Amino acid sequence: MKHEIIIPDLNARNAIDFCNSEHDIDKQEEVVFNYGDMNTFEPFGMLLIGSKIRQFKKQYPQITFYNHKFKHHDYAGHMGYFQSFGQNFGKKPGEAWGSKRYIPITHLKVKELRIESYEQTEEIQETIYRKSKEMANVLSQGNSTLSEVLSYSIRELMRNIVEHADSESIWLAGQAWPTKDLVEISILDEGVGIHQAINFNPNLEMDSHEDALMLAIEPGISGKAFKHRGKMRKQRGSIWDNSGYGLYVTSEICQLGGNFLICSGDSALKVKNNQFRNKNTNFNGTAVRMRMNISEIKEFGPTLINKIVTKGERIAKENSEASIVRASKVSRLK
Secondary structure (H helix, E strand, O other), rough: EEEEEOOOOOOOHHHHHHHHOOOOOOOOOOEEEEEEOOEEEHHHHHHHHHHHHHHHHHHHHOOOEEEEEOOOHHHHHHOOHHHHHHOOOOOOOOOOOOOOOOOEEEEEEEHHHHHHHHHHHOOOOHHHHHHHHHHHHHHHOOOHHHHHHHHHHOOOOOHHHHHOOOOEEEEEEEEHHHHOOOOEEEEEEEEHHHHHHHHOOOOOOOHHHHHHHHHHHHOOOOHHHEEEOOOEEOOOOOOOOOOHHHHHHHHHHHHHHHOOEEEEEEEEEEEOOOEEEEEEEEEEEEEEHHHHHHOOOOOOOOHHHHHHHHHHHHHHHHHHOOOOHHHHHHHHHH
C-alpha cells in the first residue's frame, strides 16, 4: 500500500505541526513525500522536517520512502536539504559554501570536533569558538557588531549540544535577508532533549517539557555547575565552565526586533517582545531558531551581550536563593 504525505511550506509553524501530526505510516509498504505545492524553504523548517524524515527512515526500515515533485526546488537542493535525509539531489550538507548570505545545511559530528580539538591541542570549546566565528562572518556581511553577536549565539548553542545533549551530531543552517533587515540561524541536535539535559540539577522541579523550556531560558539554569546544599557542584575551574547563560542571552538578543524559538520533546516555545507562546509538537532532540533584527543589533553595539549578562546575573541570584526553582517561578516573565 502506498501512502502520500504532502510536505508543507517549510516555515517554522508548518515544521512544528508536521512533527506533531499523526502520519499513519507504520503499516504502510511505501511512503511518498510530495513537494509539488511548496514555495518556502527556511533554515529552521528544513532542519526540523529533514530530521523528522531521518527519524521515520530509521524507525521504519521496512518501509520504502520516495520523494515526488522535488527536482524543481533548486534552492532547497543547493542548501543540502534533500541530501540531508538521503535523497540524491542537490548539494550534500556543507558543500554549497561561497555566499555571504547563507550557511547551507551543515552536519558537524561531535566525535570529529573532539578529534580536531585534540589535533589542534586545544579544548573542544576553542574549536567550537573558531567555527562559530567563521559562520558568523559569513552572515554578518562585514558588520563586526553583528558578527560578534552571531558568533556568541552560535558558539553557546553548539556548546550546549556537545556538553548537554548526548548527541552524535550538530545540524545547522542560516540565512540573511538584507532587504528584510533580518538574519536567521537554526541549530538542531537529535540528543536527549532539554528536559533530560537539565533534569540532573536537583534544584529544578519540572512537570513537563513546557516547564523545561521555560526554565532553560532562565539565566544560570542550564549550566552544568550549580549550587546544592550550600556548595557549588560540577565545577572544574576551567574558563569554559558552563554557567548556563547561552540560551538566556540568545533569547534576549532575539527579542530586539526578532524572536527566539526552541523545540524539544512535545513542546515548542516562541519568545517575542517578552511574550511567550507554547505549541504542541513531537521531536526527539532540540531545535533552536534565532531570528535577529540587524538594525537593532547595530544600535546596541558591542556592549549588548554584557548588558544582557548583567541583567541575567541579577535574575540568577534570585534563582540561586531559592531552594527549588520551579517553572511556576518563571511564569512572572509571561
